[in-house]
Amino acid sequence: MTTTAGSGFFARLLDPAQRSDPYPLYADMRAHGPTRLGRTPVVVLSSHRDCTAVLRHKSASVERHHASIPLGPTPVHDLAGEHAGALTGTASMLFRDAPDHTRLRRLVAKAFTPAVVRTLEPRITEIADAALDRAAERGHLDIVADLAYPLPITVICELLGVPLDDEPLLRQWSMLLARSLDPISATVTAGRPDPAQIAGASNELHDYFEQLVRRRTRSGEDLVSALIAAEESDDSLTHDELISTCVLLLIAGHETTVNLIANTTLALLRHRHHLAILGVAAPFAAAVIEESLRYDPPVQLVPRIVREPIELPEIELAAGDLAIMLIAAANHDPAVFPDPTRFDPARAHRHLAFGLGQHFCLGAPLARLETSVAITRFARRVHNPRLAVDPPVYRDHITLRGPAAMPVTFTDIA
Numbered sequence: 001m002t003t004t005a006g007s008g009f010f011a012r013l014l015d016p017a018q019r020s021d022p023y024p025l026y027a028d029m030r031a032h033g034p035t036r037l038g039r040t041p042v043v044v045l046s047s048h049r050d051c052t053a054v055l056r057h058k059s060a061s062v063e064r065h066h067a068s069i070p071l072g073p074t075p076v077h078d079l080a081g082e083h084a085g086a087l088t089g090t091a092s093m094l095f096r097d098a099p100d101h102t103r104l105r106r107l108v109a110k111a112f113t114p115a116v117v118r119t120l121e122p123r124i125t126e127i128a129d130a131a132l133d134r135a136a137e138r139g140h141l142d143i144v145a146d147l148a149y150p151l152p153i154t155v156i157c158e159l160l161g162v163p164l165d166d167e168p169l170l171r172q173w174s175m176l177l178a179r180s181l182d183p184i185s186a187t188v189t190a191g192r193p194d195p196a197q198i199a200g201a202s203n204e205l206h207d208y209f210e211q212l213v214r215r216r217t218r219s220g221e222d223l224v225s226a227l228i229a230a231e232e233s234d235d236s237l238t239h240d241e242l243i244s245t246c247v248l249l250l251i252a253g254h255e256t257t258v259n260l261i262a263n264t265t266l267a268l269l270r271h272r273h274h275l276a277i278l279g280v281a282a283p284f285a286a287a288v289i290e291e292s293l294r295y296d297p298p299v300q301l302v303p304r305i306v307r308e309p310i311e312l313p314e315i316e317l318a319a320g321d322l323a324i325m326l327i328a329a330a331n332h333d334p335a336v337f338p339d340p341t342r343f344d345p346a347r348a349h350r351h352l353a354f355g356l357g358q359h360f361c362l363g364a365p366l367a368r369l370e371t372s373v374a375i376t377r378f379a380r381r382v383h384n385p386r387l388a389v390d391p392p393v394y395r396d397h398i399t400l401r402g403p404a405a406m407p408v409t410f411t412d413i414a
């Protein structure tokens, strides 16, 4: 259905008041059907059927230059034509179609296979336990600041070979860059990120990796060294691609997983019988995590540019259209997930939280393992945890949505 109601939905999507629970809005959008924003080439899709069809479609591109309106090199929906800053640079695999995408993804894919990732479990457990030990000493625990953030940032820094002492700098840039993934509009300014600040953070992070790469040799065991070796040994990677890949892995490697750990812990604290089961049965974590990915996905939307017209049952997408797939809405589509607002780890899973098709999340095995360790150690070690604030305060981010803080009270951390 093509309507002008789109602008109203879009204003609600950008409204910070929606952040703690955007799901009623998504239900309205899904009930309305595919929505074109006024006369723009921007279409929002919210059913599981439409999102799946576009993500699998050969004419759905991630390359921004196919768009019929000006877009920055990031998936920012920028109706003003004003570019809010580069997340990773257009040289990263996230913004490239095949065959460049295939070449870039292959270079790092072997570091993230389930078998390789499994070898990290002892170290991930050590990091999670150290985080809980520190909270026990202090006598207070904020799930975001004390567990959900330190765990993935430490892991990805160690994998890349980035000194953890630089983490405060990285945190600041990365938070700003994560905002460059948000849709923005010329007409809705509430909570809008400052484009100059985002562009500054992007430059700083790219410079940071330039310097790191200059200091590093190809003989190290970390991922940055492996990429340098690939750059030097043949033509498989340009210098821009090397830097963009580092930036992508750093940001994708933690900004999303922070939210998955926090969202999953939140769901468990609101569904205490599941938390109790997890405390005595660690294998239950896998089902809890899949349901959390469906129920409250860390990435709420992904964009595609239409190269050749795509026919959907209720709308035809034209070449140059920007399709925004609201995967968080698709994950609550009652046609696929009966009683979608119920948190039920026993469901069979077809969620879109990690995307679909060629750009399916490379880090999914790592994200699942980190979250599994975090929630099992939490369920085992933290006695009588209760949310101190419910709902928690959310970050302003729309695309990478999650709590800003999540203090919990407890009687003991064993």
Ligand code: HEM
Residues within 6 Å of the ligand: 093, 094, 095, 105, 156, 248, 249, 252, 253, 254, 256, 257, 260, 297, 298, 299, 302, 303, 352, 353, 354, 355, 356, 358, 359, 360, 361, 362, 363, 364, 366, 367
């Ligand atoms: C809960 C955690 C995570 C979620 C929900 C998530 C979600 C996603 C989604 C939805 C995409 C597809 C984007 C698109 O189709 O446009 C994606 C791509 C990607 N993710 Fe993740 N991600 C997570 C964790 C990670 C981690 C830990 C890493 C790596 C270290 C990572 C690395 C990547 C990369 C490199 C891509 C681009 C893949 C490509 O273009 O082929 N992600 N992720």
